[in-house]
Amino acid sequence: MPLTLSTFTAGIIAPLVGTASTVALVIAAAQALGATAGQTISWLAAISLAKALGGMALTWRYRIPIVLAWSTPGAALIGASTGIAFPEAVGAFVVASALIILTGLIRPLGDFVARLPASIASAMLAGILIKFVMDVALAVPGAPWLVLPLVAIFLVMRLAHAASAMLVVVVAGVALTYALGLAGPLPTDAGLARLEWVTPVFVPSVLIGLGLPLYLVTMAGQNLPGIAVLRASGYDPKVGPIIATTGLGSLVSAFFGAHPSNLAAITAAIAAGPDSHPDPAKRWPAGIVYGLAFIGIAAFAGFFVALFAAMPKALVATVAGLALTGALMGSLTVAMGDERTRFPALLTFAVAASGVTMGGVGAAFWGLLIGLLALAVEKAWQAWRKGG
Numbered sequence: 001m002p003l004t005l006s007t008f009t010a011g012i013i014a015p016l017v018g019t020a021s022t023v024a025l026v027i028a029a030a031q032a033l034g035a036t037a038g039q040t041i042s043w044l045a046a047i048s049l050a051k052a053l054g055g056m057a058l059t060w061r062y063r064i065p066i067v068l069a070w071s072t073p074g075a076a077l078i079g080a081s082t083g084i085a086f087p088e089a090v091g092a093f094v095v096a097s098a099l100i101i102l103t104g105l106i107r108p109l110g111d112f113v114a115r116l117p118a119s120i121a122s123a124m125l126a127g128i129l130i131k132f133v134m135d136v137a138l139a140v141p142g143a144p145w146l147v148l149p150l151v152a153i154f155l156v157m158r159l160a161h162a163a164s165a166m167l168v169v170v171v172a173g174v175a176l177t178y179a180l181g182l183a184g185p186l187p188t189d190a191g192l193a194r195l196e197w198v199t200p201v202f203v204p205s206v207l208i209g210l211g212l213p214l215y216l217v218t219m220a221g222q223n224l225p226g227i228a229v230l231r232a233s234g235y236d237p238k239v240g241p242i243i244a245t246t247g248l249g250s251l252v253s254a255f256f257g258a259h260p261s262n263l264a265a266i267t268a269a270i271a272a273g274p275d276s277h278p279d280p281a282k283r284w285p286a287g288i289v290y291g292l293a294f295i296g297i298a299a300f301a302g303f304f305v306a307l308f309a310a311m312p313k314a315l316v317a318t319v320a321g322l323a324l325t326g327a328l329m330g331s332l333t334v335a336m337g338d339e340r341t342r343f344p345a346l347l348t349f350a351v352a353a354s355g356v357t358m359g360g361v362g363a364a365f366w367g368l369l370i371g372l373l374a375l376a377v378e379k380a381w382q383a384w385r386k387g388g
Contacts, residue, residue, distance in 0.1 A: 008289055014267040015293040022072050024319040027308050029078035033086045038196050039257050041302045045193035046256035048298035052291040054249035058242055059287030064235045065271045067290045069264035073217040077128045078259055081362055084206055091200035092211035093259050097250035099215040104244025113219045120371040121220040123335035123345035127352025127367050129328040136321035143314035146176055154322045166323050173315050184310040193301040195256045209361035218260050226263025233272040234280040344374035
């Protein structure tokens, strides 16, 4: 294996950046579902193993640095959900994973997802993310000396070195929390992580309101951009088998409480980019190093859960919100970028952001539905006018 220092470094930095950026969001999602500490640890360990083993297998098979990540917009969607029991959410995870597998195996299904209007899908994602970014501002009155310095650090670091900005924010946030005396006690029994089986419960309203949007945001918001990153790095990935493999790993990990994993985008740019190795053919060992690092993260998932459990809610909200600012900017740009679809996208964003639940089905689904209906009406009206 042609492992160089730069390739090894890329394989180590990528999982550190990815974990620091969004682990708080995954933990917040677990808390929103009422998961116990053991179930949260199992969730984090299972999804880390799915990323590690799936990415290493794909990297070795294709000799391409294929790295996987947990679905960040999916975690945000879960965190914004209300009134869903953990086993019901696991049922949605299973269905979303099965749909990802089918997308990789059945080309027309993949083509259907790819043809989903980017503005509508992005507006739905923006509606999900906006709450978390707004929570940063809402956290300021309760803990100004914690939140405001972290926002300042983030503003500077995203300009100086965007890739490591969240890693610096997390380290500074933990240090500042202890300096201000805001940290709670750390549990003393956070040893090696253990997986806990969760029997899924399939509730139709949850499958429609959480499972379907989770599948769509994972595909449109993560897997398709992940393929684009690999192509931009000079590779020709086998899309179908790769997507199906991510779905299979997600399906197995779902029974231990984990939401879907998928192709990475930002962290993939670190492992697959020129900083890893000047020669694209020699970058693939970074994917193996990345996977080994996540096996270590899986083993000590209890430490991350214990650490964030000891942190004040203001810190968790700040870290999660700042981590999602880039995704929110990107999704809003796409959502409002095309004047022809701007109004349907606005409706999608407004409904998805409202948090409304009807018939037990959450806001993300209703936002997507109203946006697609509005777009269909506009197109029918334009066609009628042209025909008339």
